[in-house]
Amino acid sequence: MLYGLIKRVQRLAQAYMRLRRLGFGSEGEVLVRSALEHSATAQYAYLTPDGVQRLNATLLAKQREWAITIAESSSVPKMREWADSLDEPVGPGLPPFSGDGIIGTLDTVKFLKTTYKVLSQVGHVSHEAWTDTFEDVDGKLHIRDQPEPSWEHEIVYSLAGFCMLSAWVLARLEGDDAEIDRLHHFGNELHLPWRLDLHLPREKRRFPDDEI
Incomplete structure (x- = not known):
């Protein structure tokens, strides 16, 4: 089950990067949000006792x-x-994903909550459907066919984080210590977390004696 979630994160990341190169980065944000959901759910499922x-x-x-x-x-x-x-x-099944559910449990700095909210704007009917279509030129509104890239760097960085979270779970499942060490080094270099449970009380952690 976990491998299915992890593999989907990998393919979602590949699909987003291809869309971005073709000029459809804004539309690809729905894929990044899906990568967030799958990676955080994989972390929650793997790292909590049940x-x-x-x-x-x-x-x-x-x-x-x-x-x-x-x-x-x-x-x-x-x-x-x-x-x-x-x-x-x-x-019982999993708690809801948003709100105080999965990301509310795992997210200590509101990064997941904020990113989820930002990425949801394209997937749902929102103000971005309007703001992406018009631009202000010398005080006059003009229609544009292609949205201006916004938050691209932050979105790619977030996607890298979601790939890190899922890759770490896969390395743990496979017992690949060399890959785990590589991910730790990579995460430290880019300030990307590889697990989201260390802040939880011991009784809510599947591996309470882990420190990193």
């Missing part, structure tokens, strides 16, 4: 909900049989 079980329950519940929605819009009886055959989730 996180993997809660992730499993959430994924099963979402799969069953998706299947039921498909079955209800289909005239094929077997679709409903298929939806009903899926396992019911056992135990």
